[in-house]
Amino acid sequence: MKQSHIRYSEKLLEILFFLCAAISVVTTIAVIVVLAVETYGFLKQVPVTEFLFGTLWTPLLEPKSYGLLPLLSGTMLIVVGASLVALPIGVASAVYLSEYASDKTRRMLKPVLEVLAGIPTVVYGFFALTFVTPIIKIFLPETHVFNAASAAIVVGIMVLPMVASLCDDALRAVPASLREGAYSLGATSFEVTTRVVLPAGLSGIFAAFVLAISRAIGETMAVTLAAGATPNLTLNPLESIQTMTAYIVQVSLGDTPAGTLTYQTLFAVAAVLFLITLVLNIAANSIMKRFQEVYE
Amino acid sequence: MQDDKTGVILDIDDVCISYSGELAVRNVSLPIYEKKITAIIGPSGCGKSTLLRSLNRMNDFIPGCELTGTVTFGDVNLVNADPVDLRRRIGMVFQRPNPFPKSIHRNVAWGPTINGFSGDMDERVEKALQQAALWDEVKDRLQDSALNLSGGQQQRLCIARALAMEPEIILMDEPCSALDPVSTARIEDLLFELKENYTIVIVTHNMQQAARVSEYTAFLENGVLVEYGDTEDVFTNPRNQRTEDYVTGRFG
Amino acid sequence: MSSSAESNLAWRHRKAAVFKGFCLTVTGLAVVILVVLLYQVSVIGLPWLDGQFLSSFPSRFPEKAGIKSALAGTLWLVSMTAMIAIPVGVLAAVYLEEYARPGRVTEFININIANLAGVPSIVYGILGLAIFVRFFALERSVISGALTMSLLILPVIIIAAKEAIRAVPSSLRQAAYAVGATRWQVVKAHVLPSAMPGILTGIILALSRAIGETAPLIMIGALTYVTFIPEGPMDEFTALPIQIFNWTSRPQQEFHELASAGIIVLLVVLLMMNALAVYIRNRGTR
Numbered sequence: 034m035k036q037s038h039i040r041y042s043e044k045l046l047e048i049l050f051f052l053c054a055a056i057s058v059v060t061t062i063a064v065i066v067v068l069a070v071e072t073y074g075f076l077k078q079v080p081v082t083e084f085l086f087g088t089l090w091t092p093l094l095e096p097k098s099y100g101l102l103p104l105l106s107g108t109m110l111i112v113v114g115a116s117l118v119a120l121p122i123g124v125a126s127a128v129y130l131s132e133y134a135s136d137k138t139r140r141m142l143k144p145v146l147e148v149l150a151g152i153p154t155v156v157y158g159f160f161a162l163t164f165v166t167p168i169i170k171i172f173l174p175e176t177h178v179f180n181a182a183s184a185a186i187v188v189g190i191m192v193l194p195m196v197a198s199l200c201d202d203a204l205r206a207v208p209a210s211l212r213e214g215a216y217s218l219g220a221t222s223f224e225v226t227t228r229v230v231l232p233a234g235l236s237g238i239f240a241a242f243v244l245a246i247s248r249a250i251g252e253t254m255a256v257t258l259a260a261g262a263t264p265n266l267t268l269n270p271l272e273s274i275q276t277m278t279a280y281i282v283q284v285s286l287g288d289t290p291a292g293t294l295t296y297q298t299l300f301a302v303a304a305v306l307f308l309i310t311l312v313l314n315i316a317a318n319s320i321m322k323r324f325q326e327v328y329e
Numbered sequence: 330m331q332d333d334k335t336g337v338i339l340d341i342d343d344v345c346i347s348y349s350g351e352l353a354v355r356n357v358s359l360p361i362y363e364k365k366i367t368a369i370i371g372p373s374g375c376g377k378s379t380l381l382r383s384l385n386r387m388n389d390f391i392p393g394c395e396l397t398g399t400v401t402f403g404d405v406n407l408v409n410a411d412p413v414d415l416r417r418r419i420g421m422v423f424q425r426p427n428p429f430p431k432s433i434h435r436n437v438a439w440g441p442t443i444n445g446f447s448g449d450m451d452e453r454v455e456k457a458l459q460q461a462a463l464w465d466e467v468k469d470r471l472q473d474s475a476l477n478l479s480g481g482q483q484q485r486l487c488i489a490r491a492l493a494m495e496p497e498i499i500l501m502d503e504p505c506s507a508l509d510p511v512s513t514a515r516i517e518d519l520l521f522e523l524k525e526n527y528t529i530v531i532v533t534h535n536m537q538q539a540a541r542v543s544e545y546t547a548f549l550e551n552g553v554l555v556e557y558g559d560t561e562d563v564f565t566n567p568r569n570q571r572t573e574d575y576v577t578g579r580f581g
Numbered sequence: 582m583s584s585s586a587e588s589n590l591a592w593r594h595r596k597a598a599v600f601k602g603f604c605l606t607v608t609g610l611a612v613v614i615l616v617v618l619l620y621q622v623s624v625i626g627l628p629w630l631d632g633q634f635l636s637s638f639p640s641r642f643p644e645k646a647g648i649k650s651a652l653a654g655t656l657w658l659v660s661m662t663a664m665i666a667i668p669v670g671v672l673a674a675v676y677l678e679e680y681a682r683p684g685r686v687t688e689f690i691n692i693n694i695a696n697l698a699g700v701p702s703i704v705y706g707i708l709g710l711a712i713f714v715r716f717f718a719l720e721r722s723v724i725s726g727a728l729t730m731s732l733l734i735l736p737v738i739i740i741a742a743k744e745a746i747r748a749v750p751s752s753l754r755q756a757a758y759a760v761g762a763t764r765w766q767v768v769k770a771h772v773l774p775s776a777m778p779g780i781l782t783g784i785i786l787a788l789s790r791a792i793g794e795t796a797p798l799i800m801i802g803a804l805t806y807v808t809f810i811p812e813g814p815m816d817e818f819t820a821l822p823i824q825i826f827n828w829t830s831r832p833q834q835e836f837h838e839l840a841s842a843g844i845i846v847l848l849v850v851l852l853m854m855n856a857l858a859v860y861i862r863n864r865g866t867r
Contacts, residue, residue, distance in 0.1 A: 039763060046765050050676035053669045057694045057739070060725055060732050063706060067711040122607050129604035142608070144859055151617050151786070151855055155822045156622055156844050159829045163837055164621045190614055197417035197611070203674025214487070217385060218440035218494055219417030228443065233430055244699065249702025251797035254822075272420060274656035278703050278796070285706075287799050291715055303707045307700065314699035318692070369716055445589045 070305060071300030078294055090264035107274035112255055112299055114185025114270060115249040115266040120242055123196025130282045132226050133202035139181035149196035158258030161187035179261030182270035187255050192245045203237025204230055240320040247313035277306045338528050344398035346379050353379045357554045359547055361364040368543035370536060376552040381500050385419040410563045417441040417444050420491030425507045426483035428475035433467050436475045436486055439567045453493055459560040461489035462519050468511045481512025510555045517542055536576055540564050548572045634842055638808040645837035648843055654811040654818035661727035662791050667784055679768050698736035705733040706800025713800050716760025721802040722816040729797050729855030734787040741783020745776040763828040774824040778861050785858040791850050821847050
């Protein structure tokens with residue numbers, strides 16, 4: 034009697050735990066359904082070709098136009114700029130951490146990276162607006178108050194700790210025996226690092242790059258504060274632009290009634306954002322998984 | 330014997346090695362003779378790998394590892410030598426095969442390439458693979474990844490990789506410990522051929538192996554050199570009781 | 582040959598030294614950036630940071646403005662998020678590590694969680710807006726915010742808790758099973774206590790993420806001008822990062838200085854949580 038009672042409650046617990054785990058799947062489904070329904074409503078009124086290939090984005094002004102390219106190009110400017118900052122610095126720091134730093138230095142630097150990674154994005158936005166932009170203006174006075182360059186630099190600084198940390202993991206996963214083998218053939222530390230360690234850790238580094246790009250695409254507050262709210266099809270980083278994320282914030286700061294076309298643009302833009310980052314994340318996760326299998 | 334330095338290529342004199350202050354090798358003096366095989370035997374943890382790794386300064390990478398005494402190679406003290414220059418003259422083969430995740434050809438060519446070799450690389454690669462008795466097995470797939478080879482083949486590839494540098498001395502750190510008996514026998518055969526041209530120092534916990542392949546044997550225990558001499562003497566007529574106990578398998 | 586090899590060697594050594602110097606400099610640069618950033622964002626706000634600032638509601642007049650309602654809102658938000666996300670996250674991790682049979686379903690859930698961790702926070706905001714604010718008609722309340730934040734940090738908690746649970750040696754489980762314990766008894770009495778330092782570290786880092794997140798709260802319409810303290814989960818609210826965002830986006834210098842003061846408070850809270858996490862982790866590994 035007591036035995037079956039125990040078994041019964043054990044089963045109930047297991048079901049409860051399963052439901053907790055299933056919430057993550059429900060979340061994903063909810064995201065997809067919410068985005069799909071409203072995007073479908075949006076695409077009933079705006080042809081998909083205009084949405085994806087139109088070069089004018091003015092949903093809040095007359096005449097209204099729903100071409101996504103300016104928002105995409107704005108996002109790309111931020112991604113390229115942030116990558117230029119974060120990827121080289123991130124890899125170089127990771128090389129220093131894994132190949133040169135003593136254990137003591139590592140133990141000091143790793144928490145610093147974590148602190149950098151934990152600073153809220155709104156703080157980075159403040160930093161961009163009040164510190165980086167004025168500095169750029171000293172050298173390039175024609176720079177707008179809101180500009181892509183400043184936001185991109187700050188987004189780069191923001192994803193830098195993640196890049197450094199993931200690349201450091203990738204390099205440290207390269208077996209020490211490979212380094213010994215290379216050193217025993219009379220290689221210098223430069224040759225061991227660039228010709229043996231970095232190539233062996235390449236897929237892990239690549240995965241880190243992909244994740245960093247995904248993060249930069251989804252970054253919101255720093256670009257909202259520093260890059261402006263001008264959907265602008267330009268490659269000039271000194272101009273004001275608007276990213277997909279910043280547009281979403283701009284609309285939701287106003288009071289937009291549900292059901293309107295403007296409300297639906299939120300979901301259509303978010304759907305594109307979600308799809309891009311999802312593809313990048315899946316790619317990065319599968320690269321990383323394969324990489325781990327090689328060395329385990 | 331200690332005074333006769335003819336034919337000595339590497340002279341280990343009163344060497345102590347410590348890890349963060351803890352002595353792992355104590356006052357070891359030992360000659361390494363040219364074009365001979367010297368075996369270093371002893372129970373695990375006796376400092377034999379530490380001693381071997383000090384001969385091409387691989388211990389440089391271990392924080393807190395310090396060496397006192399002198400190791401004379403030619404007319405230079407190893408402590409003052411350039412480690413990069415040193416390592417291309419003293420090669421090393423490790424306990425576990427550690428080929429680079431590159432092609433077979435690139436593995437062998439890697440050392441000469443970074444050291445600015447400008448001759449015929451294919452010829453050099455073939456020669457090294459021939460010497461390592463691996464050529465016939467891999468000549469049709471030199472561009473295959475080295476990771477596809479079996480463990481024994483990988484270890485012979487690592488030997489070829491060391492030979493491609495045409496070193497004066499090859500250090501081998503228990504090169505057969507991760508291999509099956511057949512692969513082990515092949516590598517022992519290989520050692521016999523190699524000693525025509527190379528000086529070899531081999532660390533092994535396998536006494537039969539030491540007895541079979543080496544001319545000289547050093548027995549280390551707790552970091553102390555207990556006995557050194559002709560292999561035959563050490564195994565059949567040891568001067569020290571501890572050596573006798575060890576080589577006859579009475580302890581360990 | 583020998584002399585050219587010599588000069589070649591010198592050149593190679595020089596290259597290695599330059600490379601090492603480069604990596605060191607770049608790493609140092611990253612640390613300098615951190616110091617400049619922290620200094621820059623806090624120095625102009627320091628004079629504004631006083632009791633009046635902490636105990637006043639927001640105001641049109643900078644000298645009267647404060648973060649009382651923002652602090653209260655953040656406290657409400659984090660407490661409720663913790664109450665929702667911690668049990669769900671830890672139990673989900675328990676299920677995935679201790680109960681689930683390895684197979685397609687488990688694999689799918691794990692991949693799904695890994696991908697959710699990379700979804701931009703603003704997408705969670707959109708979800709919260711559509712589901713909690715509109716569909717469940719919870720309006721712009723603390724509970725809407727807490728539910729949205731919970732979904733956002735759940736993957737972080739689950740991943741950290743899973744790692745901590747996986748690190749518990751299986752010999753411990755087997756010893757407990759061997760004396761006739763049920764699965765839940767093993768988990769409750771042995772696995773969770775051993776995994777606790779790792780789980781706590783993950784929870785603290787996840788909650789500090791919830792404290793700093795801004796975009797999802799803007800999406801669900803957390804108000805920026807709130808002159809009252811929420812008294813229940815259905816009340817409207819603002820939060821510290823929202824207040825900072827609001828002040829930063831105004832053109833006047835005084836409001837930037839207020840934002841800076843708010844940032845100091847936010848960073849102090851986060852640094853303390855970070856330090857706590859590091860402390861717990863170091864104690865756990867000893």
